[in-house]
Amino acid sequence: MWVQRDLTLKPQPRGFHLITREIVGALPELGQVRAGLLHVFIRHTSASLTVNENASPDVRRDFERYFNAHVPEGWREWEHTLEGPDDMPAHIKASLLGPSLTLPVQSGRPALGTWQGVYLCEHRDHSGPRTLLLTLHGE
Numbered sequence: 001m002w003v004q005r006d007l008t009l010k011p012q013p014r015g016f017h018l019i020t021r022e023i024v025g026a027l028p029e030l031g032q033v034r035a036g037l038l039h040v041f042i043r044h045t046s047a048s049l050t051v052n053e054n055a056s057p058d059v060r061r062d063f064e065r066y067f068n069a070h071v072p073e074g075w076r077e078w079e080h081t082l083e084g085p086d087d088m089p090a091h092i093k094a095s096l097l098g099p100s101l102t103l104p105v106q107s108g109r110p111a112l113g114t115w116q117g118v119y120l121c122e123h124r125d126h127s128g129p130r131t132l133l134l135t136l137h138g139e
Contacts, residue, residue, distance in 0.1 A: 001036075003029045003136040008129050012122045014086070016050075016060040020117045024110065027136055036105040036138015043131045046090035046124050048097035054117025067093050067123075090123035097121050105138050 007026040009019060023040060024030060030038070042049050053059035071092045073085040080088045101118065104111040110118075120130060 001029065001033065001136070001138055003027065003134075005134055007132045007134055009120060009132065011128050012120060012130070014064070014122050014125050014127075016063045017120045017122060018054055018060075018117045019120045020054065020110070020112070023118055023132070023134065027134060029136060030105060030110075031108040033105045033108060033136065033138035036136065038103045038105050038110055039100060039135040039137075040103065040118065041100040041133045041135075042120075043133060044094070044099075044127075046087065046094055047127065047130050048094040048099060048121040048123070049101050049132075050097050050119050050121055051101060051103075051112065051116050052119060053115055054112075055115055060119070063119075063121075067096075071096075084125075086123070086125045093121070093123045105136070 005026065007022060009022060023038075027038070040049060052063070071089045073089050078088045080091070103118075122130070
């Protein structure tokens with residue numbers, strides 16, 4: 001089986017947001033897959049994806065603090081500044097984390113660990129909707 005579709009996420013504030021439920025909800029065909037792969041690709045250059053802790057909101061806040069400290073706005077060396085002070089740092093953060101994830105699928109569900117979830121990493125202060133391309137392959 002091959003299934004591919006877009007998932008548009010509502011605008012989120014800057015930060016790290018769990019989106020596992022939205023992804024699973026967009027793919028009812030997951031329930032038919034015994035073994036396979038789910039590829040998730042974000043079609044933006046100032047947001048990214050990652051997998052990490054799904055229980056404690058402290059982890060998401062710590063991620064945001066870490067990236068803001070290490071990729072600061074207002075760094076005098078930035079040249080690309082026409083789209084606002086958060087734009088170039090957002091591009092750097094998105095490149096560090098990456099635009100895609102490949103998740104194993106087992107028995108009709110993403111085979112994530114007990115405490116793992118998929119994050120939308122929103123790096124802009126005022127973004128719009130974000131679009132993901134979901135590609136499911138399995139048997």
